[in-house]
Amino acid sequence: MAAGFKTAEPLEYHRSFLKENCRPDGRELSEFRTTTLNIGSITTADGSALVKMGNTTIICGIKAELANPTVDAPGKGYIVPNVDLPPLCSSRFRPGPPGEQAQAASQFIADVIESSEVIETEDLCIDRGKLCWVLYCDIMCLDYDGNILDAAVVALLAALRNTQLPEVTVNKETSTPEVNFEKRHRLHIHKHPVGTSFCVFDDSVLIVDPTAEEESLSTAQLTVVTDEDDRLCSLHKPGGSSMSGEKLQECINRATARQREIQKLIEKVTHSVTTAQ
Amino acid sequence: MRSSVMVEEPVLLLLPFSSDWPIRIDSSPCLSQWEVGSALLENMSPMKLCVPGDKLCSEEDCIPGTGVYLRHGYIYSALAGYVLKKNEGEKRPVISVVRETEAQLLPDVGAIVTCKVTSINPRFAKVQILYVGSTPLKDRFRGTIRKEDVRATEKDKVEIYKSFRPGDIVLAKVISLGDIQSNYLLTTAENELGVVVAHSEAGAQMIPISWCEMQCPCTQAKEFRKVARVQPEYLQA
Amino acid sequence: MPTDTKRVRGPEVSQSPVLFGCRPAAVLPSHGPRADGRQRDQADVRPVFVRCGLVSQANGSAYMEAGSTKLMCCVYGPRETERKDETDMKCGRLTTDMRLAPFSCPVRGSWIQGTQDKDLSLMLYESLQPAVCLQKYPRSQIEVSVMVLENSGSVLAHAVTCASLALADAGIEMYDLVLGCSLCQDAGSYVVDPTYAEETSCGSGGGLTVAFLPSLNQISGLQSDGEMSEETLTAGVRTCIEGCYKLYPVIQQALIQALRRAAPPPSES
Numbered sequence: 075m076a077a078g079f080k081t082a083e084p085l086e087y088h089r090s091f092l093k094e095n096c097r098p099d100g101r102e103l104s105e106f107r108t109t110t111l112n113i114g115s116i117t118t119a120d121g122s123a124l125v126k127m128g129n130t131t132i133i134c135g136i137k138a139e140l141a142n143p144t145v146d147a148p149g150k151g152y153i154v155p156n157v158d159l160p161p162l163c164s165s166r167f168r169p170g171p172p173g174e175q176a177q178a179a180s181q182f183i184a185d186v187i188e189s190s191e192v193i194e195t196e197d198l199c200i201d202r203g204k205l206c207w208v209l210y211c212d213i214m215c216l217d218y219d220g221n222i223l224d225a226a227v228v229a230l231l232a233a234l235r236n237t238q239l240p241e242v243t244v245n246k247e248t249s250t251p252e253v254n255f256e257k258r259h260r261l262h263i264h265k266h267p268v269g270t271s272f273c274v275f276d277d278s279v280l281i282v283d284p285t286a287e288e289e290s291l292s293t294a295q296l297t298v299v300t301d302e303d304d305r306l307c308s309l310h311k312p313g314g315s316s317m318s319g320e321k322l323q324e325c326i327n328r329a330t331a332r333q334r335e336i337q338k339l340i341e342k343v344t345h346s347v348t349t350a351q
Numbered sequence: 352m353r354s355s356v357m358v359e360e361p362v363l364l365l366l367p368f369s370s371d372w373p374i375r376i377d378s379s380p381c382l383s384q385w386e387v388g389s390a391l392l393e394n395m396s397p398m399k400l401c402v403p404g405d406k407l408c409s410e411e412d413c414i415p416g417t418g419v420y421l422r423h424g425y426i427y428s429a430l431a432g433y434v435l436k437k438n439e440g441e442k443r444p445v446i447s448v449v450r451e452t453e454a455q456l457l458p459d460v461g462a463i464v465t466c467k468v469t470s471i472n473p474r475f476a477k478v479q480i481l482y483v484g485s486t487p488l489k490d491r492f493r494g495t496i497r498k499e500d501v502r503a504t505e506k507d508k509v510e511i512y513k514s515f516r517p518g519d520i521v522l523a524k525v526i527s528l529g530d531i532q533s534n535y536l537l538t539t540a541e542n543e544l545g546v547v548v549a550h551s552e553a554g555a556q557m558i559p560i561s562w563c564e565m566q567c568p569c570t571q572a573k574e575f576r577k578v579a580r581v582q583p584e585y586l587q588a
Numbered sequence: 589m590p591t592d593t594k595r596v597r598g599p600e601v602s603q604s605p606v607l608f609g610c611r612p613a614a615v616l617p618s619h620g621p622r623a624d625g626r627q628r629d630q631a632d633v634r635p636v637f638v639r640c641g642l643v644s645q646a647n648g649s650a651y652m653e654a655g656s657t658k659l660m661c662c663v664y665g666p667r668e669t670e671r672k673d674e675t676d677m678k679c680g681r682l683t684t685d686m687r688l689a690p691f692s693c694p695v696r697g698s699w700i701q702g703t704q705d706k707d708l709s710l711m712l713y714e715s716l717q718p719a720v721c722l723q724k725y726p727r728s729q730i731e732v733s734v735m736v737l738e739n740s741g742s743v744l745a746h747a748v749t750c751a752s753l754a755l756a757d758a759g760i761e762m763y764d765l766v767l768g769c770s771l772c773q774d775a776g777s778y779v780v781d782p783t784y785a786e787e788t789s790c791g792s793g794g795g796l797t798v799a800f801l802p803s804l805n806q807i808s809g810l811q812s813d814g815e816m817s818e819e820t821l822t823a824g825v826r827t828c829i830e831g832c833y834k835l836y837p838v839i840q841q842a843l844i845q846a847l848r849r850a851a852p853p854p855s856e857s
Contacts, residue, residue, distance in 0.1 A: 081481050116738050119657055119691040129644035133737065135691025141602035154598035156699060162643045162683060162733040163663045165490065169685050169733075172594045184596050208602045212690040212699075216660065216735070217643045240605055252610040279741075286645075402843045403756050404764030404803030405721075420721065420763065427803070429721055429761040431843045450759050451850055456729060457666060489647055490667035493726075528727055534668075535727075 085291050092279050099128075099285065104328060106283040111228070111343045113236045121237025121261075122302050125229040127283065129219035131163075134229035135212050136237050140251060143206045145197065151198020151206035157213045164190055164218035164286070182310055183213065183226055188308035188336070190267035193234060197262050201244050205251055209237070212247040220286040223297050223310070227269040232340050237261050237345070263300040267308075267334040270329035272296045279314040282328060296322075298329040302337060382463065394562055398435070401428040407446055416447030423533035458483050458492060458525050458535055463544075466494060466537070468519045474498055476515045478523070494533040496523060513563075513575035514539075520548035524577050545579035591711040595699060610644040616789050618775055624783065626653070631830035633769065633781040636838055638750070640757040640846035648758020650842075652750040655783060657740040661750040663758040667730035678694040680725030686747055687735040693739045694784070708744055715748045715768065715809030717801030719777040721761040728762055741783040747798045748809065749835060756843055764810055765839060769831035771796050771824055773816055780801060780831050796821070798828035802836045 076136055080098075087176070091098050107128030116122035119135035158180035159167045172180070187193070198207040205232045211233065213226050218340035242251050273284040273292035284292065294314025306310040306326065310339065313315070379570045401407065405428045407419065415421050418430040428434070439445055458464055458480055467481035480492040495521070501509045515521060515560040522544050523537035539545045542562070551557045551567030551574060558564045566573050616623050626632040634655035643649035646662035653818070669681055686708040690697045712734065720730065732755065734747045737830030772782040773793035778844060779786050794814030800807055807829075814823065 081487050090744070099621075111795055116658070116691060118740075122691065129645075135689060135737075137604075137696040139602035139604050139696060140608070141599040152598050154596055156595050158699065160662075160733065160735060161731065162646075162660070162662045162689065162735050163643070165667070165731075172699075177594050180596050205650050208598050210598065210690065210696055214689060214735070217645055221642055242605070242608075251605075251608045253605040253608045254610055255605075314755050400844050400847055402765060402840050403762040406803065418761065422763075427763070429763065430759060431847055432759075432846075433758040450847075457725060487693075488663060492668050495675065581842075 075112060078327050084287065087292055088275065088288065092275055092281075095114055097272050097281065097288070101283075103279070103281045106332070107285075109228070109339065111339055113232050113233055114347055115344055119233075120239065121233045121235075123229045123232035123236055125225045125232065126217075127221060127225045127228075128285065130193045130221055130225050131215070131217035132225040132229045133214050133216055133220060134226070134233040135214075136233050137210045137212070138199075138237070139208045139210065140205060140242070141208045143203060147195075148203035149199045150195040151188055152208040153184075153193060153195065153198075153211065155178050155187060155209060155211040155213065155230065157183055157215070157222075159215050159218065159222075159330050163215040166218070177225060178312070179223060182223060182297070183211075183230060184268070186227060186267055186308050187230075190265050190299065190301055190305075192231065192265050193261060194264060195234060197228065200242050200251070204249075205242070205244060207239060209234075218286060220289045221271045224269045224271050224283065227299065228336055228340075231263075231266060231268070231336075232343070234261055234308070235263055235340060235344050265303075265305075265307075266337045266340070267301045268298050268329075268335070269297050269299045270325070270332040270334040272298075272325050272328075274315055274317065278309075280321060280324070296325060298325050300326065300329045300333050304333075390437075400432070401434050401448060402431045403429055407434060407448075412443060413446035414441070414443050416445040418448030419446060445574045457526075458488075458494070460525050460527060462525045464494070464523055464525060464537065465547075466521050466523060468515045468517050469493075470517055470523060471511050471515055473511055476511055477534075478521060480535065481520075494523070494525075494537045495529070495534050496521070496537045496539060500526065500536070500540055503540040514577040515546065516549065516574075516576075518550060519546045519576070521546050539577055539579070542580045545577040547579050549574070550575055590702070606642050606694055607829055609635055613773070613812050616785060619777065622779060623785065624806045626779075628777045628779055629827075631769075631780050631827050631834060633676060633834055635801060635833045636746075636835065638753060638842040640753055640842055641850065646758070647753075648754045648756070650750045650753035650757055650761070652746055652753070654742065654746050654781065655740050656738055657736075657743060658738040659731065659734060659736045659743065659747055659750055661734045661747065661754040663730065663732055663754045663760065665730040666725040666760075667731075668788075669727060671731045678726060679723040680727070681729040682713060682717050682720055682722060682732065683729055683749070684709045684710050684716065684732045684734070688736045688739055688743070692736050709746070709799070711744055711809060711811050712747055716751055716755070716766055718808040719752065719762050719764055719766045719801055719805075720755065723855060724761050730755075730758075739784055741772045741779050741785075741787050742768075742797075744768065744797050745781070746798075749839060753843065754840060757846055764803045764806075765836075767802055767839065768797060768799050768809075768830040769828040769835070771799070771828060771831075773814065773820060773824070777829070778820070793826075794820075796828065798825055798832070800829055800832040802832060828835070 110126045113123040120138045121136040124133045158175045161167045161169050241254045241257040273281050274294040297310040352507050407426045410424045415426050419426050420429050428448045431447045431450040434446045435449050464480045466477050466478035466480045470477045473493050475497045478494045499506050501514045523539050527536040541576040542567045549557050553570045555569045557565035557567050564573050565576050637653040640650050642651050643662050648663040651660040686835050687705050732751050736743050745768030752766035771778050771780045794816035797811045799809030
């Protein structure tokens with residue numbers, strides 16, 4: 075009774091697969107789930123993207139608003155990323171304010187944006203010291219099956235690529251902004267950071283793109299974010315079992331390969347959307 | 352290493368509505384025409400599919416089974432599923448609506464459940480119900496095996512820690528749905544009920560040697576359990 | 589406003605660019621055909637696209653598009669109730685949670701659940717509850733959560749339809765499906781299944797949302813706001829029911845399709 079074994083002894087069940095260098099869903103240890111991307115489907119957002127990695131589904135919607143820049147950074151705009159894990163996406167989440175995992179994910183995304191310089195906040199300035207854009211990047215999980223960080227980074231990047239801001243001019247006489255929605259321009263994306271997550275099983279076996287079940291059974295998790303110049307933007311390893319330097323290098327190598335694949339995917343989808351219009 | 356990145360042509364979810372979607376208003380056939388007649392089923396009578404609220408037949412034609420309800424003398428479907436008619440030697444067949452998975456099964460009084468012990472104390476053992484019969488539960492339900500329900504004889508001599516340990520897989524029977532304070536109440540007071548899988552302190556799966564003892568194959572150490580006489584249909588991996 | 593320490597915060601005030609548009613928004617026609625070409629005073633609902641069972645984690649789920657309104661619904665349970673009281677012993681509990689994504693409306697919404705979301709959740713609960721056979725699920729609760737990804741009008745009506753589909757997909761026993769339809773009164777005429785622009789432009793006229801059990805021919809939920817005369821209200825309810833009947837075959841077909849995909853018919857033995 076294989077199903078019984080799976081529910082009663084999930085760890086043993088996974089170990090029996092890992093012994094044979096494969097995983098319960100038929101993947102190899104270093105194999106990602108199929109990644110699909112759809113951009114611009116939410117017309118009420120200024121930019122949007124939907125990413126599916128296996129079952130995990132993440133949507134990112136970007137809304138731009140106007141605000142005054144801060145006094146210490148008069149020439150900069152704001153990027154405000156938030157990750158939400160609503161009760162809709164898994165039975166483990168309850169309604170109410172964001173839980174620890176959602177808070178950690180929001181902070182992780184904010185760190186990636188800052189360290190990778192995906193967008194220069196100077197580009198969001200409209201009138202120095204007076205007016206700038208705020209990009210609210212709302213990332214929401216619709217189906218939680220592990221590895222939300224990777225999917226969230228891809229969704230954010232693709233949504234930023236899809237974002238078109240309307241033209242704003244400041245009226246000299248009344249000093250109020252005037253927005254022309256007919257003239258829109260795209261954001262300038264400087265870098266393409268892509269995350270790759272790993273799980274460590276029994277302190278030794280390394281697997282990529284873990285599912286929710288694999289995450290819960292693993293002894294450590296690790297997320298590596300790299301960009302197209304192979305720069306390491308962020309390395310997130312919240313505790314867990316220790317890891318050797320060689321293993322870490324192996325992870326970084328896998329992450330740079332993954333970055334290429336994802337960037338190609340984003341280019342392809344963006345291209346197909348622009349030609350369709 | 353296989354590349355796993357793929358552009359799926361129409362990503363179904365969230366694709367803006369376009370006119371060539373298969374489902375459209377005003378081109379849909381009447382529901383009662385929906386029948387399965389694929390090549391696979393040629394030698395079977397086609398089975399009807401139904402959705403909640405469909406009127407299936409009159410009360411005079413069939414006896415209501417599961418997944419249906421009775422209203423004003425007619426039998427209606429309460430589920431989206433296949434309509435199943437069974438003749439059980441009676442005048443009228445029993446009509447039921449079935450789905451491929453009985454996902455919504457709940458533990459009921461008298462049901463045999465498979466559970467995992469989560470914690471023990473001198474008065475009772477707390478368990479998580481994993482299976483009802485052979486159907487896995489999607490959401491975990493908690494249950495309690497009280498000291499007096501562990502075995503049928505010498506109830507006053509029962510000691511919980513000599514019967515169960517956390518992590519054991521136990522077969523039990525539901526005796527009550529419990530009240531406001533308690534969870535499902537379970538019993539193992541039958542020969543066929545009790546511990547089926549247990550691990551020794553050394554971590555190996557133990558072999559039952561009597562109704563109250565199990566032995567570790569590595570260390571030969573014996574540990575006390577309320578062991579179930581395993582029936583073939585419940586035999587687990 | 590209290591500071592939110594659990595999210596990444598932006599500037600204290602920011603304004604939607606919609607407020608500063610240099611050209612006034614296009615005025616919707618108040619008579620004749622509607623902006624999207626549909627007819628007034630008729631049960632002219634938008635084409636819908638529905639699909640069941642997309643969310644792997646949920647027991648049942650449904651995704652729905654009506655025009656450009658996009659929403660999805662997941663059903664979890666029956667599972668153990670968290671809070672217990674006397675009534676739960678005999679029958680189950682239904683909980684509903686409906687939210688509008690921050691990017692779903694022209695002006696960005698807040699993450700914090702507002703009164704609108706709570707009102708919608710309550711109305712969703714009241715519309716669904718009569719249709720679910722809760723007595724079959726003692727000691728357990730069934731959780732329905734709806735997320736509106738894009739609000740292009742009539743979200744409550746479509747949420748009701750979508751939620752009943754997700755419940756059916758989860759295999760929860762129900763007396764009937766529940767379908768929703770809404771309309772807006774605009775001057776002398778009314779528009780069925782209004783878009784977001786139509787909903788906001790006819791602020792003075794009343795709005796009406798009906799939740800309908802098509803097979804039992806019963807109304808499970810009726811919500812009306814604004815000013816409406818008695819005759820228009822009854823006529824409006826009738827039109828909404830007509831709109832629901834137009835949706836019915838589409839919803840049935842989506843469920844049947846999901847069943848077919850999920851499994852071949854069981855053997856008759």
